[in-house]
Amino acid sequence: MVEAHFDNPTGNTLTGTWGLRLHYTGELRKNEGGMMMAGVVPSTLHFVPPFQKEYRTAGYCSVGCTREIIPKSGINIVSVMLHSHVAARKLKLRHIRGDKELSPLAEDGRFDFNYQQSRRLSQDIPVLPGDGLITECTYNTEDRSAPTVGGYSTKEEMCLAFILHYPRTELAGCYSMPPVKYFFEALGIREFYGKDMTDIEKAFLEGSVETESLPTTTPKLFHNKPGDELSPEANQKAILALQQAKDYSIVGQIASPKRIFDRLVIKEPQEFRNMSLSQHIHRMPYNDSSFTTKMEEYFYKGLHLTFCRKRDDSLAVKEHIESLPNFQKYENRPGVVCSHKARSQFGLSSSSSGHPIIPKTMFHIVTIFTVVIRILQQGMWQS
Known part of the structure:
Protein backbone atom coordinates (compact mmCIF):
# COMPACT_ATOMS: atom_id res chain seq x y z
CA MET A 1 0.00 0.00 0.00
CA VAL A 2 1.25 3.48 -0.88
CA GLU A 3 -0.13 6.53 0.93
CA ALA A 4 0.41 10.07 -0.39
CA HIS A 5 -0.53 13.35 1.32
CA PHE A 6 -1.42 16.38 -0.81
CA ASP A 7 -1.92 19.87 0.61
CA ASN A 8 -3.78 22.44 -1.50
CA PRO A 9 -5.90 24.47 0.96
CA THR A 10 -6.50 27.38 -1.43
CA GLY A 11 -8.13 25.09 -3.97
CA ASN A 12 -5.99 26.35 -6.87
CA THR A 13 -5.81 24.21 -9.98
CA LEU A 14 -2.49 22.38 -9.91
CA THR A 15 -0.92 19.81 -12.17
CA GLY A 16 1.83 17.50 -11.05
CA THR A 17 3.31 14.06 -11.31
CA TRP A 18 4.79 11.77 -8.71
CA GLY A 19 5.80 8.18 -8.45
CA LEU A 20 8.17 5.61 -7.04
CA ARG A 21 11.35 4.08 -8.37
CA LEU A 22 11.60 0.44 -7.33
CA HIS A 23 14.81 -1.59 -7.48
CA TYR A 24 14.54 -5.35 -7.30
CA THR A 25 16.71 -8.38 -7.73
CA GLY A 26 16.21 -12.08 -8.20
CA GLU A 27 18.96 -12.79 -5.67
CA LEU A 28 17.84 -13.05 -2.06
CA ARG A 29 19.80 -10.84 0.31
CA LYS A 30 21.53 -12.12 3.43
CA ASN A 31 19.30 -10.04 5.72
CA GLU A 32 15.66 -9.06 5.53
CA GLY A 33 14.95 -5.44 6.43
CA ARG A 190 -9.25 14.18 40.62
CA GLU A 191 -12.75 13.08 39.56
CA PHE A 192 -15.37 13.48 36.82
CA TYR A 193 -19.15 13.17 37.07
CA GLY A 194 -20.50 9.77 36.10
CA LYS A 195 -17.19 8.31 34.89
CA ASP A 196 -14.66 6.25 36.77
CA MET A 197 -10.98 6.89 35.95
CA THR A 198 -10.56 3.20 35.14
CA ASP A 199 -13.38 3.36 32.59
CA ILE A 200 -11.94 6.52 31.05
CA GLU A 201 -8.52 4.90 30.76
CA LYS A 202 -10.02 1.79 29.17
CA ALA A 203 -11.92 3.95 26.67
CA PHE A 204 -8.75 5.81 25.67
CA LEU A 205 -6.74 2.60 25.29
CA GLU A 206 -9.41 0.85 23.23
CA GLY A 207 -10.03 3.91 21.09
CA SER A 208 -13.76 4.04 21.79
CA VAL A 209 -13.45 7.60 23.07
CA GLU A 210 -12.25 8.81 19.72
CA THR A 211 -14.77 6.95 17.58
CA GLU A 212 -18.02 6.47 19.47
CA SER A 213 -19.79 9.41 17.83
CA LEU A 214 -18.39 8.83 14.34
CA PRO A 215 -20.31 7.00 11.59
CA THR A 216 -19.25 3.45 10.80
CA THR A 217 -18.85 4.33 7.10
CA THR A 218 -17.52 7.49 5.49
CA PRO A 219 -20.07 9.20 3.22
CA LYS A 220 -18.94 9.92 -0.32
CA LEU A 221 -18.20 13.63 -0.65
CA PHE A 222 -18.78 13.85 -4.40
CA HIS A 223 -19.60 11.52 -7.29
CA ASN A 224 -17.45 11.13 -10.39
CA LYS A 225 -18.44 9.89 -13.80
CA PRO A 226 -16.11 8.98 -16.68
CA GLY A 227 -14.38 12.07 -18.10
CA ASP A 228 -14.73 14.17 -14.93
CA GLU A 229 -10.98 13.98 -14.27
CA LEU A 230 -10.49 16.36 -17.22
CA SER A 231 -13.46 18.62 -16.44
CA PRO A 232 -12.71 22.00 -14.73
CA GLU A 233 -16.35 22.17 -13.60
CA ALA A 234 -16.24 18.73 -11.96
CA ASN A 235 -12.89 19.60 -10.39
CA GLN A 236 -14.36 22.78 -8.86
CA LYS A 237 -17.30 20.82 -7.44
CA ALA A 238 -14.86 18.39 -5.85
CA ILE A 239 -12.89 21.26 -4.30
CA LEU A 240 -16.05 22.82 -2.83
CA ALA A 241 -17.14 19.44 -1.44
CA LEU A 242 -13.79 19.01 0.29
CA GLN A 243 -13.87 22.52 1.74
CA GLN A 244 -17.34 21.96 3.17
CA ALA A 245 -16.52 18.53 4.59
CA LYS A 246 -16.71 18.27 8.38
CA ASP A 247 -13.13 17.12 8.86
CA TYR A 248 -11.51 19.33 6.23
CA SER A 249 -8.12 20.47 7.53
CA ILE A 250 -6.32 23.71 6.74
CA VAL A 251 -2.80 24.21 8.07
CA GLY A 252 -2.85 27.20 10.40
CA GLN A 253 -6.24 26.51 11.94
CA ILE A 254 -5.87 24.95 15.37
CA ALA A 255 -7.76 21.80 16.20
CA SER A 256 -10.06 21.98 19.20
CA PRO A 257 -9.77 19.07 21.66
CA LYS A 258 -11.71 15.93 20.83
CA ARG A 259 -15.32 15.35 21.82
CA ILE A 260 -14.31 13.58 25.01
CA PHE A 261 -12.89 16.86 26.36
CA ASP A 262 -16.33 18.46 26.05
CA ARG A 263 -18.22 15.52 27.55
CA LEU A 264 -16.10 15.09 30.66
CA VAL A 265 -17.37 17.35 33.47
CA ILE A 266 -15.18 17.87 36.53
CA LYS A 267 -16.51 16.91 39.97
CA GLU A 268 -13.35 17.23 42.08
CA PRO A 269 -11.63 19.40 43.14
CA GLN A 270 -14.30 21.90 44.08
CA GLU A 271 -12.51 24.87 42.48
CA PHE A 272 -13.03 23.30 39.03
CA ARG A 273 -16.42 21.71 39.76
CA ASN A 274 -19.00 21.70 36.92
CA MET A 275 -16.44 22.84 34.36
CA SER A 276 -15.93 20.69 31.28
CA LEU A 277 -12.43 19.45 30.62
CA SER A 278 -12.30 21.72 27.54
CA GLN A 279 -13.18 24.78 29.61
CA HIS A 280 -10.58 23.87 32.20
CA ILE A 281 -7.66 23.37 29.82
CA HIS A 282 -8.43 26.65 28.03
CA ARG A 283 -8.24 28.57 31.32
CA MET A 284 -4.87 27.30 32.47
CA PRO A 285 -2.02 29.87 32.88
CA TYR A 286 0.01 29.01 29.79
CA LEU A 324 12.40 7.07 32.05
CA PRO A 325 15.60 5.35 33.18
CA ASN A 326 18.30 7.36 34.93
CA PHE A 327 21.24 7.92 32.61
CA GLN A 328 24.19 10.18 31.98
CA LYS A 329 23.23 12.65 29.28
CA TYR A 330 25.22 12.51 26.04
CA GLU A 331 27.41 15.53 25.36
CA ASN A 332 29.15 16.31 22.09
CA ARG A 333 32.91 16.02 22.49
CA PRO A 334 34.51 19.50 22.48
CA GLY A 335 36.74 20.31 19.56
CA VAL A 336 35.21 17.76 17.22
CA VAL A 337 33.94 19.55 14.10
CA CYS A 338 33.25 18.48 10.56
CA SER A 339 36.02 18.98 7.99
CA HIS A 340 34.24 21.92 6.36
CA LYS A 341 34.00 23.80 9.67
CA ALA A 342 37.62 22.97 10.48
CA ARG A 343 38.77 24.49 7.20
CA SER A 344 36.59 27.54 7.76
CA GLN A 345 38.11 28.18 11.18
CA PHE A 346 41.52 28.56 9.53
CA GLY A 347 40.22 30.67 6.69
CA LEU A 348 40.41 27.81 4.22
CA SER A 349 37.83 26.54 1.79
CA SER A 350 37.87 24.07 -1.05
CA SER A 351 37.59 24.58 -4.76
CA SER A 352 35.49 22.34 -6.97
CA SER A 353 38.62 20.28 -7.60
CA GLY A 354 39.02 19.67 -3.89
CA HIS A 355 42.21 21.77 -3.55
CA PRO A 356 42.34 24.32 -0.73
CA ILE A 357 41.86 27.98 -1.62
CA ILE A 358 43.84 30.51 0.46
CA PRO A 359 42.13 33.92 0.84
CA LYS A 360 44.08 37.14 0.12
CA THR A 361 44.71 38.06 3.76
CA MET A 362 46.16 34.63 4.50
CA PHE A 363 48.19 34.77 1.28
CA HIS A 364 49.75 38.12 2.27
CA ILE A 365 50.69 36.82 5.73
CA VAL A 366 52.34 33.73 4.25
CA THR A 367 54.23 35.84 1.67
CA ILE A 368 55.58 38.29 4.28
CA PHE A 369 56.61 35.43 6.56
CA THR A 370 58.49 33.75 3.66
CA VAL A 371 60.34 36.99 2.79
CA VAL A 372 61.40 37.52 6.42
CA ILE A 373 62.76 33.96 6.64
CA ARG A 374 64.82 34.45 3.44
CA ILE A 375 66.29 37.76 4.71
CA LEU A 376 67.32 36.11 7.96
CA GLN A 377 68.87 33.20 6.06
CA GLN A 378 70.86 35.60 3.83
CA GLY A 379 72.11 37.46 6.92
CA MET A 380 73.28 34.21 8.45
CA TRP A 381 75.21 33.26 5.29
CA GLN A 382 76.85 36.70 5.06
CA SER A 383 78.00 36.54 8.65
Whole structure:
Protein backbone atom coordinates (compact mmCIF):
# COMPACT_ATOMS: atom_id res chain seq x y z
CA MET A 1 0.00 0.00 0.00
CA VAL A 2 1.25 3.48 -0.88
CA GLU A 3 -0.13 6.53 0.93
CA ALA A 4 0.41 10.07 -0.39
CA HIS A 5 -0.53 13.35 1.32
CA PHE A 6 -1.42 16.38 -0.81
CA ASP A 7 -1.92 19.87 0.61
CA ASN A 8 -3.78 22.44 -1.50
CA PRO A 9 -5.90 24.47 0.96
CA THR A 10 -6.50 27.38 -1.43
CA GLY A 11 -8.13 25.09 -3.97
CA ASN A 12 -5.99 26.35 -6.87
CA THR A 13 -5.81 24.21 -9.98
CA LEU A 14 -2.49 22.38 -9.91
CA THR A 15 -0.92 19.81 -12.17
CA GLY A 16 1.83 17.50 -11.05
CA THR A 17 3.31 14.06 -11.31
CA TRP A 18 4.79 11.77 -8.71
CA GLY A 19 5.80 8.18 -8.45
CA LEU A 20 8.17 5.61 -7.04
CA ARG A 21 11.35 4.08 -8.37
CA LEU A 22 11.60 0.44 -7.33
CA HIS A 23 14.81 -1.59 -7.48
CA TYR A 24 14.54 -5.35 -7.30
CA THR A 25 16.71 -8.38 -7.73
CA GLY A 26 16.21 -12.08 -8.20
CA GLU A 27 18.96 -12.79 -5.67
CA LEU A 28 17.84 -13.05 -2.06
CA ARG A 29 19.80 -10.84 0.31
CA LYS A 30 21.53 -12.12 3.43
CA ASN A 31 19.30 -10.04 5.72
CA GLU A 32 15.66 -9.06 5.53
CA GLY A 33 14.95 -5.44 6.43
CA GLY A 34 12.27 -4.30 8.85
CA MET A 35 10.57 -1.05 9.81
CA MET A 36 9.58 -0.17 13.36
CA MET A 37 7.94 2.94 14.76
CA ALA A 38 8.95 4.67 17.98
CA GLY A 39 7.60 7.79 19.68
CA VAL A 40 4.40 9.12 21.23
CA VAL A 41 1.08 7.36 20.68
CA PRO A 42 -1.04 9.73 18.51
CA SER A 43 -3.85 10.64 20.93
CA THR A 44 -5.44 13.59 22.72
CA LEU A 45 -3.16 12.87 25.68
CA HIS A 46 -0.22 14.14 23.63
CA PHE A 47 -0.64 17.71 24.87
CA VAL A 48 1.26 20.85 23.78
CA PRO A 49 0.33 24.16 25.47
CA PRO A 50 0.01 27.43 23.50
CA PHE A 51 2.30 30.52 23.63
CA GLN A 52 5.47 28.41 23.89
CA LYS A 53 8.78 29.26 22.23
CA GLU A 54 10.11 25.77 22.94
CA TYR A 55 8.16 22.91 24.51
CA ARG A 56 9.43 19.31 24.52
CA THR A 57 7.52 16.04 24.52
CA ALA A 58 8.90 12.51 24.48
CA GLY A 59 7.90 8.97 23.61
CA TYR A 60 9.71 6.10 25.29
CA CYS A 61 10.62 2.73 23.77
CA SER A 62 11.30 0.78 26.94
CA VAL A 63 14.27 -1.42 27.78
CA GLY A 64 11.79 -4.15 28.66
CA CYS A 65 10.44 -4.14 25.12
CA THR A 66 13.81 -4.31 23.37
CA ARG A 67 15.03 -6.94 25.85
CA GLU A 68 12.01 -9.10 25.06
CA ILE A 69 11.97 -8.93 21.27
CA ILE A 70 15.39 -7.88 19.91
CA PRO A 71 17.77 -10.84 19.37
CA LYS A 72 20.94 -11.18 21.46
CA SER A 73 23.08 -10.13 18.50
CA GLY A 74 21.01 -6.94 18.20
CA ILE A 75 19.64 -5.13 15.18
CA ASN A 76 21.41 -2.63 12.93
CA ILE A 77 19.82 0.75 12.23
CA VAL A 78 20.20 1.82 8.60
CA SER A 79 18.07 4.95 8.38
CA VAL A 80 15.57 7.00 10.37
CA MET A 81 12.69 9.22 9.30
CA LEU A 82 11.68 11.72 11.98
CA HIS A 83 8.05 12.80 11.68
CA SER A 84 5.93 15.51 13.25
CA HIS A 85 3.57 18.26 12.12
CA VAL A 86 3.69 22.03 11.56
CA ALA A 87 4.40 23.16 15.15
CA ALA A 88 7.55 21.03 15.44
CA ARG A 89 10.97 22.71 15.26
CA LYS A 90 13.43 20.06 16.52
CA LEU A 91 13.34 16.25 16.57
CA LYS A 92 15.78 13.76 18.02
CA LEU A 93 15.94 9.98 18.45
CA ARG A 94 17.95 9.40 21.63
CA HIS A 95 19.73 6.10 22.34
CA ILE A 96 20.17 4.81 25.91
CA ARG A 97 22.37 1.88 26.91
CA GLY A 98 22.69 1.04 30.59
CA ASP A 99 23.23 4.23 32.56
CA LYS A 100 24.63 6.22 29.62
CA GLU A 101 23.17 7.99 26.62
CA LEU A 102 24.93 7.28 23.33
CA SER A 103 25.04 9.68 20.40
CA PRO A 104 21.59 10.30 18.84
CA LEU A 105 20.52 7.86 16.15
CA ALA A 106 19.02 10.82 14.28
CA GLU A 107 18.61 14.53 14.96
CA ASP A 108 17.07 17.48 13.13
CA GLY A 109 17.58 20.90 14.73
CA ARG A 110 15.68 22.74 11.99
CA PHE A 111 12.68 20.55 11.27
CA ASP A 112 10.56 21.60 8.29
CA PHE A 113 7.18 19.90 7.92
CA ASN A 114 7.29 20.49 4.16
CA TYR A 115 10.68 18.81 3.77
CA GLN A 116 10.66 15.42 5.44
CA GLN A 117 12.89 12.60 4.34
CA SER A 118 14.46 9.41 5.55
CA ARG A 119 18.02 10.00 6.75
CA ARG A 120 20.58 7.34 5.88
CA LEU A 121 23.06 6.86 8.71
CA SER A 122 26.75 7.22 7.82
CA GLN A 123 27.25 3.75 9.27
CA ASP A 124 24.94 1.06 10.60
CA ILE A 125 24.31 1.56 14.33
CA PRO A 126 23.57 -1.48 16.52
CA VAL A 127 20.67 -1.47 18.98
CA LEU A 128 20.95 -4.24 21.56
CA PRO A 129 18.36 -5.96 23.74
CA GLY A 130 17.90 -3.80 26.83
CA ASP A 131 18.63 -0.53 25.00
CA GLY A 132 16.09 2.28 25.37
CA LEU A 133 14.98 4.79 22.73
CA ILE A 134 13.52 8.23 23.40
CA THR A 135 11.86 10.14 20.57
CA GLU A 136 12.05 13.81 21.54
CA CYS A 137 10.13 16.61 19.80
CA THR A 138 10.38 20.34 20.44
CA TYR A 139 7.47 22.57 19.40
CA ASN A 140 6.90 26.28 18.89
CA THR A 141 3.32 27.42 19.59
CA GLU A 142 3.88 31.17 20.05
CA ASP A 143 1.26 31.86 17.36
CA ARG A 144 -1.37 29.57 18.93
CA SER A 145 -3.89 30.62 21.55
CA ALA A 146 -5.29 27.17 22.37
CA PRO A 147 -3.66 23.86 23.32
CA THR A 148 -2.61 21.50 20.54
CA VAL A 149 -3.36 17.81 21.00
CA GLY A 150 -2.03 14.72 19.30
CA GLY A 151 -3.75 13.33 16.23
CA TYR A 152 -3.54 12.65 12.52
CA SER A 153 -4.55 16.07 11.18
CA THR A 154 -1.83 18.62 10.42
CA LYS A 155 -3.68 20.88 12.87
CA GLU A 156 -2.79 18.34 15.55
CA GLU A 157 0.65 16.98 16.41
CA MET A 158 2.74 13.84 16.24
CA CYS A 159 6.16 12.80 17.52
CA LEU A 160 7.37 9.68 15.72
CA ALA A 161 10.47 8.01 14.32
CA PHE A 162 10.31 5.39 11.55
CA ILE A 163 13.37 3.18 11.93
CA LEU A 164 14.69 1.00 9.09
CA HIS A 165 16.81 -1.87 10.39
CA TYR A 166 18.05 -5.40 9.82
CA PRO A 167 17.57 -8.20 10.52
CA ARG A 168 13.80 -7.85 10.68
CA THR A 169 12.16 -8.78 13.97
CA GLU A 170 8.55 -9.10 15.08
CA LEU A 171 8.68 -5.58 16.57
CA ALA A 172 6.49 -3.08 14.72
CA GLY A 173 5.91 -0.32 17.29
CA CYS A 174 7.58 0.72 20.52
CA TYR A 175 6.01 3.86 21.96
CA SER A 176 4.37 5.49 24.96
CA MET A 177 1.74 7.93 26.17
CA PRO A 178 0.94 9.56 29.53
CA PRO A 179 -1.11 7.26 31.81
CA VAL A 180 -4.68 8.59 31.78
CA LYS A 181 -5.01 9.15 35.53
CA TYR A 182 -1.53 10.70 35.62
CA PHE A 183 -2.49 13.06 32.76
CA PHE A 184 -5.55 14.35 34.62
CA GLU A 185 -3.60 14.69 37.87
CA ALA A 186 -1.16 16.95 36.03
CA LEU A 187 -4.11 19.17 35.16
CA GLY A 188 -5.26 19.21 38.80
CA ILE A 189 -8.31 16.97 38.22
CA ARG A 190 -9.25 14.18 40.62
CA GLU A 191 -12.75 13.08 39.56
CA PHE A 192 -15.37 13.48 36.82
CA TYR A 193 -19.15 13.17 37.07
CA GLY A 194 -20.50 9.77 36.10
CA LYS A 195 -17.19 8.31 34.89
CA ASP A 196 -14.66 6.25 36.77
CA MET A 197 -10.98 6.89 35.95
CA THR A 198 -10.56 3.20 35.14
CA ASP A 199 -13.38 3.36 32.59
CA ILE A 200 -11.94 6.52 31.05
CA GLU A 201 -8.52 4.90 30.76
CA LYS A 202 -10.02 1.79 29.17
CA ALA A 203 -11.92 3.95 26.67
CA PHE A 204 -8.75 5.81 25.67
CA LEU A 205 -6.74 2.60 25.29
CA GLU A 206 -9.41 0.85 23.23
CA GLY A 207 -10.03 3.91 21.09
CA SER A 208 -13.76 4.04 21.79
CA VAL A 209 -13.45 7.60 23.07
CA GLU A 210 -12.25 8.81 19.72
CA THR A 211 -14.77 6.95 17.58
CA GLU A 212 -18.02 6.47 19.47
CA SER A 213 -19.79 9.41 17.83
CA LEU A 214 -18.39 8.83 14.34
CA PRO A 215 -20.31 7.00 11.59
CA THR A 216 -19.25 3.45 10.80
CA THR A 217 -18.85 4.33 7.10
CA THR A 218 -17.52 7.49 5.49
CA PRO A 219 -20.07 9.20 3.22
CA LYS A 220 -18.94 9.92 -0.32
CA LEU A 221 -18.20 13.63 -0.65
CA PHE A 222 -18.78 13.85 -4.40
CA HIS A 223 -19.60 11.52 -7.29
CA ASN A 224 -17.45 11.13 -10.39
CA LYS A 225 -18.44 9.89 -13.80
CA PRO A 226 -16.11 8.98 -16.68
CA GLY A 227 -14.38 12.07 -18.10
CA ASP A 228 -14.73 14.17 -14.93
CA GLU A 229 -10.98 13.98 -14.27
CA LEU A 230 -10.49 16.36 -17.22
CA SER A 231 -13.46 18.62 -16.44
CA PRO A 232 -12.71 22.00 -14.73
CA GLU A 233 -16.35 22.17 -13.60
CA ALA A 234 -16.24 18.73 -11.96
CA ASN A 235 -12.89 19.60 -10.39
CA GLN A 236 -14.36 22.78 -8.86
CA LYS A 237 -17.30 20.82 -7.44
CA ALA A 238 -14.86 18.39 -5.85
CA ILE A 239 -12.89 21.26 -4.30
CA LEU A 240 -16.05 22.82 -2.83
CA ALA A 241 -17.14 19.44 -1.44
CA LEU A 242 -13.79 19.01 0.29
CA GLN A 243 -13.87 22.52 1.74
CA GLN A 244 -17.34 21.96 3.17
CA ALA A 245 -16.52 18.53 4.59
CA LYS A 246 -16.71 18.27 8.38
CA ASP A 247 -13.13 17.12 8.86
CA TYR A 248 -11.51 19.33 6.23
CA SER A 249 -8.12 20.47 7.53
CA ILE A 250 -6.32 23.71 6.74
CA VAL A 251 -2.80 24.21 8.07
CA GLY A 252 -2.85 27.20 10.40
CA GLN A 253 -6.24 26.51 11.94
CA ILE A 254 -5.87 24.95 15.37
CA ALA A 255 -7.76 21.80 16.20
CA SER A 256 -10.06 21.98 19.20
CA PRO A 257 -9.77 19.07 21.66
CA LYS A 258 -11.71 15.93 20.83
CA ARG A 259 -15.32 15.35 21.82
CA ILE A 260 -14.31 13.58 25.01
CA PHE A 261 -12.89 16.86 26.36
CA ASP A 262 -16.33 18.46 26.05
CA ARG A 263 -18.22 15.52 27.55
CA LEU A 264 -16.10 15.09 30.66
CA VAL A 265 -17.37 17.35 33.47
CA ILE A 266 -15.18 17.87 36.53
CA LYS A 267 -16.51 16.91 39.97
CA GLU A 268 -13.35 17.23 42.08
CA PRO A 269 -11.63 19.40 43.14
CA GLN A 270 -14.30 21.90 44.08
CA GLU A 271 -12.51 24.87 42.48
CA PHE A 272 -13.03 23.30 39.03
CA ARG A 273 -16.42 21.71 39.76
CA ASN A 274 -19.00 21.70 36.92
CA MET A 275 -16.44 22.84 34.36
CA SER A 276 -15.93 20.69 31.28
CA LEU A 277 -12.43 19.45 30.62
CA SER A 278 -12.30 21.72 27.54
CA GLN A 279 -13.18 24.78 29.61
CA HIS A 280 -10.58 23.87 32.20
CA ILE A 281 -7.66 23.37 29.82
CA HIS A 282 -8.43 26.65 28.03
CA ARG A 283 -8.24 28.57 31.32
CA MET A 284 -4.87 27.30 32.47
CA PRO A 285 -2.02 29.87 32.88
CA TYR A 286 0.01 29.01 29.79
CA ASN A 287 1.64 32.46 29.81
CA ASP A 288 3.30 31.56 33.12
CA SER A 289 6.65 30.04 32.10
CA SER A 290 7.16 28.37 35.49
CA PHE A 291 3.83 26.56 35.05
CA THR A 292 4.58 25.28 31.54
CA THR A 293 8.15 24.32 32.51
CA LYS A 294 6.78 22.14 35.31
CA MET A 295 4.22 20.65 32.92
CA GLU A 296 6.96 19.81 30.41
CA GLU A 297 9.11 18.14 33.07
CA TYR A 298 6.10 16.28 34.48
CA PHE A 299 5.17 14.68 31.16
CA TYR A 300 8.72 14.24 29.80
CA LYS A 301 10.53 12.81 32.82
CA GLY A 302 7.50 11.45 34.67
CA LEU A 303 5.46 8.30 34.11
CA HIS A 304 4.99 6.74 30.67
CA LEU A 305 2.48 4.06 29.67
CA THR A 306 4.62 1.96 27.32
CA PHE A 307 3.56 -0.33 24.47
CA CYS A 308 5.55 -3.04 22.69
CA ARG A 309 3.56 -4.02 19.61
CA LYS A 310 4.35 -6.86 17.20
CA ARG A 311 3.72 -6.98 13.47
CA ASP A 312 0.58 -9.07 14.01
CA ASP A 313 -0.75 -6.20 16.22
CA SER A 314 -0.42 -8.21 19.43
CA LEU A 315 1.61 -7.01 22.41
CA ALA A 316 4.99 -8.65 23.00
CA VAL A 317 4.92 -7.22 26.52
CA LYS A 318 1.81 -6.11 28.41
CA GLU A 319 1.42 -2.33 28.53
CA HIS A 320 3.35 -1.07 31.51
CA ILE A 321 3.64 2.21 33.47
CA GLU A 322 7.23 3.24 34.12
CA SER A 323 9.55 6.24 34.37
CA LEU A 324 12.40 7.07 32.05
CA PRO A 325 15.60 5.35 33.18
CA ASN A 326 18.30 7.36 34.93
CA PHE A 327 21.24 7.92 32.61
CA GLN A 328 24.19 10.18 31.98
CA LYS A 329 23.23 12.65 29.28
CA TYR A 330 25.22 12.51 26.04
CA GLU A 331 27.41 15.53 25.36
CA ASN A 332 29.15 16.31 22.09
CA ARG A 333 32.91 16.02 22.49
CA PRO A 334 34.51 19.50 22.48
CA GLY A 335 36.74 20.31 19.56
CA VAL A 336 35.21 17.76 17.22
CA VAL A 337 33.94 19.55 14.10
CA CYS A 338 33.25 18.48 10.56
CA SER A 339 36.02 18.98 7.99
CA HIS A 340 34.24 21.92 6.36
CA LYS A 341 34.00 23.80 9.67
CA ALA A 342 37.62 22.97 10.48
CA ARG A 343 38.77 24.49 7.20
CA SER A 344 36.59 27.54 7.76
CA GLN A 345 38.11 28.18 11.18
CA PHE A 346 41.52 28.56 9.53
CA GLY A 347 40.22 30.67 6.69
CA LEU A 348 40.41 27.81 4.22
CA SER A 349 37.83 26.54 1.79
CA SER A 350 37.87 24.07 -1.05
CA SER A 351 37.59 24.58 -4.76
CA SER A 352 35.49 22.34 -6.97
CA SER A 353 38.62 20.28 -7.60
CA GLY A 354 39.02 19.67 -3.89
CA HIS A 355 42.21 21.77 -3.55
CA PRO A 356 42.34 24.32 -0.73
CA ILE A 357 41.86 27.98 -1.62
CA ILE A 358 43.84 30.51 0.46
CA PRO A 359 42.13 33.92 0.84
CA LYS A 360 44.08 37.14 0.12
CA THR A 361 44.71 38.06 3.76
CA MET A 362 46.16 34.63 4.50
CA PHE A 363 48.19 34.77 1.28
CA HIS A 364 49.75 38.12 2.27
CA ILE A 365 50.69 36.82 5.73
CA VAL A 366 52.34 33.73 4.25
CA THR A 367 54.23 35.84 1.67
CA ILE A 368 55.58 38.29 4.28
CA PHE A 369 56.61 35.43 6.56
CA THR A 370 58.49 33.75 3.66
CA VAL A 371 60.34 36.99 2.79
CA VAL A 372 61.40 37.52 6.42
CA ILE A 373 62.76 33.96 6.64
CA ARG A 374 64.82 34.45 3.44
CA ILE A 375 66.29 37.76 4.71
CA LEU A 376 67.32 36.11 7.96
CA GLN A 377 68.87 33.20 6.06
CA GLN A 378 70.86 35.60 3.83
CA GLY A 379 72.11 37.46 6.92
CA MET A 380 73.28 34.21 8.45
CA TRP A 381 75.21 33.26 5.29
CA GLN A 382 76.85 36.70 5.06
CA SER A 383 78.00 36.54 8.65
